[in-house]
Amino acid sequence: MSHSEAYSESGFWDKLKKYAQVAGSEVIEKVLCLYYAAQRPETPAWAKTVIFGALGYFIFPLDAVPDVLPALGYGDDLGVIAGALVTVSLYITDEVKQSARDRMKAWFGPKSG
Numbered sequence: 001m002s003h004s005e006a007y008s009e010s011g012f013w014d015k016l017k018k019y020a021q022v023a024g025s026e027v028i029e030k031v032l033c034l035y036y037a038a039q040r041p042e043t044p045a046w047a048k049t050v051i052f053g054a055l056g057y058f059i060f061p062l063d064a065v066p067d068v069l070p071a072l073g074y075g076d077d078l079g080v081i082a083g084a085l086v087t088v089s090l091y092i093t094d095e096v097k098q099s100a101r102d103r104m105k106a107w108f109g110p111k112s113g
Contacts, residue, residue: 007056015059025104030081031058032100037091047088054084 016031037043038051057080085092 007052007059011059012055025108027078027081029100029104030078030085031055032103033092033096034081034084034088036096036099037088037093040091040093040096043088043091047091050084050087054080 012035016028034051034055038048038055043051058077
């Protein structure tokens with residue numbers, strides 16, 4: 001199964017909620033930017049494929065470095081997320097960034113965004 005096939009809406013939100021504090025706000029905000037960019041109708045299919053591949057990797061239980069290892073486990077996830085962000089950066093609009101900040105504030109309070 002490819003990582004883009006591993007992506008599911010429920011799996012995404014479950015992992016994000018479960019590991020939000022462990023992964024850290026840096027990872028979570030970047031993941032949310034990708035998620036909200038993928039929700040936009042203006043984002044082309046090729047970019048959504050990149051995004052869903054990265055998000056699938058994020059939620060896939062078997063990745064290069066297990067997420068249960070403190071401080072190390074999310075390093076590979078952050079690398080994949082950062083690569084996807086660079087690739088689809090044209091579609092990470094101010095609106096997308098604001099949606100991510102709003103979600104961060106709702107979860108972690110005003111200091112998170």
